[in-house]
Amino acid sequence: MSLDLTAAPPSAPATADDGVWLACIECGETFAPFSAIRYTCDHCDGLLEVRYADPPTFEDFEGRGVWRYAAALPFEEGVSLPEGDTPLHHVPRLEADVGVDRLRIKHEGMNPTGSFKDRGMTVGVRVAKELGVGRLACASTGNTSAALAAYGARGGMGTLVLLPAGKVAAGKIAQAALHDARILEVDGNFDDCLDIVQDLAARGEVYLLNSLNPFRLEGQKTIGLEILEEFRQDHGTYPDRIVLPVGNAGNTSALYKCFRELVQSGALDPEDVPKLTGVQAEGAAPMVEAIEEGNDEIRRWPDVETIATAIRIGNPVNAPKALPGIRETGGTAVAVPDEEITDAQRALAAEGVGVEPASATSIAGLRRLRDRGVVDDDEQVVCLTTGHLLKDPDAAFAAGNDPEPVPNDTEAVLAHIAE
């Protein structure tokens, strides 16, 4: 099954429901979208994609937020908080410092629960309602669990989240707790948690809402749609490159799908598709390894470690969708050390943009690629920042200034700040 950028638009199979169906990206088998619960292909276990008889054009979009893009989604509306419409920040000092023609920051930390996951959950929980499932579940490094708990609560559904014990930032656990998720702390890493939750889903115990679920990625496509529309409106052109953190590789896959569908409908020239450029932490970089070595498959990293706990992932399940996305768009992937992630977090904060460590990898990666001459100085670049600063208060304290104790006295305060 081809994930080529310029593959011909698919024609609707008999399994299509109102012009929507699921297709296996490996063997091409198709399935009715809502007749049964499935996450992978019944025949070859390949990843599934949602397909549409009528891929969208920009003229089809109206309204605000994720649901402005209903013409690119399987429903007209979802379980919403609402989400999307995130800012595209200008960061002039950082732009000059990195040395590119134009740099914009798409700050997905400004979604309702503070990360891009909300875009996927508004669609995913809507689908869960359509399927009539009971309990929703996910494995998580934190943000997916926060979003699932909030959207599950909004939809009136119970949620179960499996987290790697001791490796999830405080803000994210607090969100899952308050939104009434049942929280299981597993003595293992994120990939182990995902193995277990997949087993639970296969046994019919839960409905899985990680990005293995193809409907989650439909919502996350809207990041790409917003970037293209807003960048073109502001600058009359599309960005040359989108740089993003990579964990389970859902966003890379979703952005590539967004571009492919626009190319299929004729709304976007293949020449105008931004180069997808993935960034991982050096301690958790299986996608970078595959890109650098030219492999079509990922080698699972059993031991992963990084300050960017959100992307502490050794087995990105969406790699079969994301690797073609990086290659077909002419992009690349790069790994960055933790110190450079923290430096980038500070640099964004110095422009007023507060992000969690994983988000800052996009800037750290862009810097590295500029230093290596892979990114040119005349490029127009959008960096995706995926989660809010408050998600990980410990990392923010470690990277930022220490509070200074002072006496309860104006003269003493004046003397202190004069030092």
Ligand SMILES: Cc1ncc(COP(=O)(O)O)c(C=O)c1O
């Ligand atoms: C803040 C943050 N950034 C980046 C990622 C990586 O995104 P993806 O899994 O879509 O590659 C995640 C989770 O995976 C995340 O929580």
Ligand SMILES: N[C@@H](CCOP(=O)(O)O)C(=O)O
């Ligand atoms: N960073 C993620 C990891 C899981 O990713 P998903 O997109 O597959 O749900 C998280 O926040 O848990």
